[in-house]
Amino acid sequence: MNFFASLLNSLPGAAAQGLIWGLMAIGVYLTFRVLEVSDLTVDGSIALGGAVCVMLIRGGMNPWLAMILTFISGMLAGLVTGMLHTRCGIPAILSGILTQLALYSINLRVLGNKANQAVGVDKYPLLVSQRYVRELSLRNPLPLLLLLCAVLILILYWFFGTEKGSGIRATGANAAMARAQGINTDGNIVLGLMISNGLVAFAGGLLAQFQGAADVGMGKGAIVIGLAAVIIGEVIFGKLFINFGLKLSAVVVGAVVYYLVLQVVLQLGLNTNDLKLVSACIVAVFLAVPYWKANARKKEKSNA
Amino acid sequence: MLELNNISKTFYPGTVNAKTALNKLSLKLNAGDFVTVIGGNGAGKSTMLGAIAGNVQVDSGSIIIDGQDVTRLPEYKRAAFLGRVFQDPMMGTAPTMQIEENLALAARRGQKRGLRWGITKTEREDYRELLKTLELGLEDRMTSKVGLLSGGQRQALTLLMAALKQPKLLLLDEHTAALDPKTAAKVLELSDRIVEENSLTTLMITHNMKDAIAHGNRLIMMDAGRVVLDIAGEDKKKLTVADLLALFSEASGSDEANDKLLLG
Numbered sequence: 324m325n326f327f328a329s330l331l332n333s334l335p336g337a338a339a340q341g342l343i344w345g346l347m348a349i350g351v352y353l354t355f356r357v358l359e360v361s362d363l364t365v366d367g368s369i370a371l372g373g374a375v376c377v378m379l380i381r382g383g384m385n386p387w388l389a390m391i392l393t394f395i396s397g398m399l400a401g402l403v404t405g406m407l408h409t410r411c412g413i414p415a416i417l418s419g420i421l422t423q424l425a426l427y428s429i430n431l432r433v434l435g436n437k438a439n440q441a442v443g444v445d446k447y448p449l450l451v452s453q454r455y456v457r458e459l460s461l462r463n464p465l466p467l468l469l470l471l472c473a474v475l476i477l478i479l480y481w482f483f484g485t486e487k488g489s490g491i492r493a494t495g496a497n498a499a500m501a502r503a504q505g506i507n508t509d510g511n512i513v514l515g516l517m518i519s520n521g522l523v524a525f526a527g528g529l530l531a532q533f534q535g536a537a538d539v540g541m542g543k544g545a546i547v548i549g550l551a552a553v554i555i556g557e558v559i560f561g562k563l564f565i566n567f568g569l570k571l572s573a574v575v576v577g578a579v580v581y582y583l584v585l586q587v588v589l590q591l592g593l594n595t596n597d598l599k600l601v602s603a604c605i606v607a608v609f610l611a612v613p614y615w616k617a618n619a620r621k622k623e624k625s626n627a
Numbered sequence: 628m629l630e631l632n633n634i635s636k637t638f639y640p641g642t643v644n645a646k647t648a649l650n651k652l653s654l655k656l657n658a659g660d661f662v663t664v665i666g667g668n669g670a671g672k673s674t675m676l677g678a679i680a681g682n683v684q685v686d687s688g689s690i691i692i693d694g695q696d697v698t699r700l701p702e703y704k705r706a707a708f709l710g711r712v713f714q715d716p717m718m719g720t721a722p723t724m725q726i727e728e729n730l731a732l733a734a735r736r737g738q739k740r741g742l743r744w745g746i747t748k749t750e751r752e753d754y755r756e757l758l759k760t761l762e763l764g765l766e767d768r769m770t771s772k773v774g775l776l777s778g779g780q781r782q783a784l785t786l787l788m789a790a791l792k793q794p795k796l797l798l799l800d801e802h803t804a805a806l807d808p809k810t811a812a813k814v815l816e817l818s819d820r821i822v823e824e825n826s827l828t829t830l831m832i833t834h835n836m837k838d839a840i841a842h843g844n845r846l847i848m849m850d851a852g853r854v855v856l857d858i859a860g861e862d863k864k865k866l867t868v869a870d871l872l873a874l875f876s877e878a879s880g881s882d883e884a885n886d887k888l889l890l891g
Contacts, residue, residue, distance in 0.1 A: 482742075486735055489724075489745035493732050496721035503680070503719070504788070505706035505736040 330590045335456045335465065337586040341579030342468040343451075343533060344548055346475060347526035348556075348578045349571050350519040351549030357483070358495040358515040360408075363419035365549060366542040367426030368400040368520040372527025373537035374433040377442045380532070386450050390528050397524020398517040400426060405513030415512075430539050439538040442531065449532040464533060471529075472575050475522070480568035482518075491515050523549075544599050547606050552578035554609040628828040629656040629796055634678055634688030635852075636671075648674035649685065650852035656796070661822055661829045663839040665871070666849035672832045675849070676800050679830070681705040693795045707737030710789030710827070712782060712802040712818075719785030722774030726765060726784065729773055730754045733788035757787060761817070779810035783817055790821045797822065799831040803838075815842065836868045848875060 347369060354362040375396045379389035400422055407418035434440050444452040451464035482488045493501040494511040501508050523545075531537040556570075556577030564573050589595065636649040648671045656662060666672050677683030679690060681702035689698045692708045713719050720729050731746040731754075751769070758766040761783050765776075773781060782802055789797055799818060803811035819842060822829050833839050839846055846863050848856035848871070855878035858866065 484745055485742045486740035486745050487742060489728060489732060490740045492724060493721045496723045497718070499682075499713075499718050500721055501732075502682070502703045503706055503709075503711045503713075504732045505703050505738075506732070506740070507703045 326590060330587065332457070333586045333590065334583065336453060337582040338579055339451070339453070339456050339464050339468055339533060340530075341582035342465070342472055342575065343526050343529045344582065345472060345552060345575030345578035346529070347523050347545065348549040348552035348574045349475070349479070350522035350526070351546065352553050352571065352574045353479075353515060353519040353522070355550065355553060356495075357492055358512060358519075360415045360495070360512065360516070361419070362401075362404060362516060362519060363416060363546055364400055364404045364422045364426075364516070364520055365419075365523045366545045367423035367430070368397045368523045368542070369527035369530070369545045370430045370537070370539055370542035371400055371426050371433070372397050372524030373531035373541050374430045374440070374527075374539070375524070376528030377440050377531045377537035378433055378435070380442050380447050380449070381440065386448055386532070390450070390525060393528035394521045394525045397527070398521040400524065401516035401518070401520030402513060404520070405516040408516075409509040409512055427539065434537060434539060438540070439536050441536045443535055449535075451529055451533045452535065453533050454535075468529070476568055476571045476575070479518075479571060483567055487514075544602065547599075547602050548578070548581065551581050551602060551606045551609070554606065555580050558609065628658045628660070628693055629654070629679070629830075630689075630691040631655075631675070631679070632689045632691070634675075634685045634690060636674055636678060636683060636685050640686075647852050649678065651688070652849075652853050653688075654847070654854055656828055656830070658828055659826055660845055661827075661843035662831070662845045662847055663843045664830060664832045664847050664849060665834070665836060665839045670849040671852040672849050673800060674852075676798050676830065676832060679705075679796070680709060680711060680798060708795040710792070710794035710797045712785045712789050712797075712799050714801040714804050716778035716781040716785070716805055719788070720773045720776075720781050723772060725770045726758070726773055726776075727751060727754050727769040729784065730757075730788060730791065733791045736792045757791075761787070777810075779806050779814060782806065782814050786814070786817055786821055790825050790827065793825060793827075795828065797827045797829040799829065801832050801834060804834060818842075836871050840866045840868070840871070848878065850875070850878060 347365070351365060354360045372393045376389050376393040379392060380386055404418045404422040407413045407421060408415045413421070431438070442449065444454055451467060452462070455462040456464055483492060490501065490506045491511045491514065493504070493506055494508045494515070498508045501511075527542065530541065553574050554577070556573035556575075559576065559580070560569070560573040564570050585598070588601070593601065631652055631654040633651045633653055634649050635647070635651055638646045638648055648669075652671070652675060664672050664675075674683055678685050681697070681700060685698065689696055691697070692705070697705050697708070711719070721732070724732075727746060731750060734750065754769065755766045758769070763780055763783060765780065765784065773784065776784065802818070803814050806814060815838060818831070821827070829843065831843065840863070844863065845857070845859040846866070847854050856874055
């Protein structure tokens, strides 16, 4: 098969993956940009979501109901990280790492002490499946994924515009100010982490269905992909999108772009084993550029 | 309105760095008092304000605001009684949020924050009128991010926010120290006006002895974690900077104190 044909063939799958990871990246955005907390729980909570969702569906549960419980499982993971951070005084980044580590054992238990569990689209009524991603039919996962992204962004836009949500944004923007205005910053950090990890687990549930299996290692490096999506979204739309809902949409677009570019690079012959190295390098560069730019500006100023 | 009863606070107790910031400090403010607070570095002024606001937990003693014991109340719950303006103009506002959003956050101080929309239409109109009184043109920039404002503009906005919910007590912690002299004078003038219009009970820390004499109806001087001088009414009006320096040396028992107060 020639290069372009195989590339075209792989694009719908990449777009679907991008949308799923986009939801996950919104979770990262909420902690990283809104709460200004670096939360590393997500690597664990995405696998938790996958495991919980697959086991519930295998147990015969309606997939929508399973997704709701998946969301709640992620919220519990966020609750643990939040409590470790606010009640035990452990730095946020370390709290996340602790929860993530603990989740590895928990996820193995959820998966019945196996490293992975399959959930075939032939046997179970899955919401989304890789198999139909190139089909022109109602079974195609892309419309549903787009709809899910739109609905979740709308709900989040509404929530972060309410009094409660504004309080969470203030907590991230300036905690001292927030407390002086009577906002319970600790409570808000916990709530923010719960919503974020709920979303991440939800994305994990979708990802497991899409791939037809949950794997205990499926979250490895998820935080980097999430950050990449956030940053790509900001690079493309940063100056254009001021509105909160649009900013969340930019994150999803960022994730889709990430997966599309990835497909191109893979088609060009990149070894899949090198993928994580390349991802890490790209994210590191994008995080460093604003810092370098600021430094250069400072130098200019002191020279002037 | 405010009662501090024998409050003490030692930082790093039991180490070589132990530092007694408040030493059985007692102070009573009547409703409507506007008290200026002076004292050298390390006299405990900011710690006292922190103890009242709740970001410093006292070791002993009690803090009573409007008849309610708040000694063990966390900072965010005490906020219901307080309006605060900080020394650092960056501290009083949320830079990545809009001017009107900041005001809306302050308007809900002491209330339960639920799932109603964070700002209402009538509120917006009220804020526009309120911002007009500042004469800084902020009423036309209500959806601008506060991070774009200058230090003076931010302090003026923080003052509005602090007074928005008629606090029992207004705490001004050297809120003009980081501003240039002209802007500082303007913000002080605005503080006077806001305190008067809302008849707020106020504690204002300042390093400027002239300001301490010119503003408020009562002046206290702190040294080594306690109040060493408390002058009110006619006596305060007659004070001069020279008087204050003399009184300070007397109260703290050393001439070096002069430099400490001036340089502090």
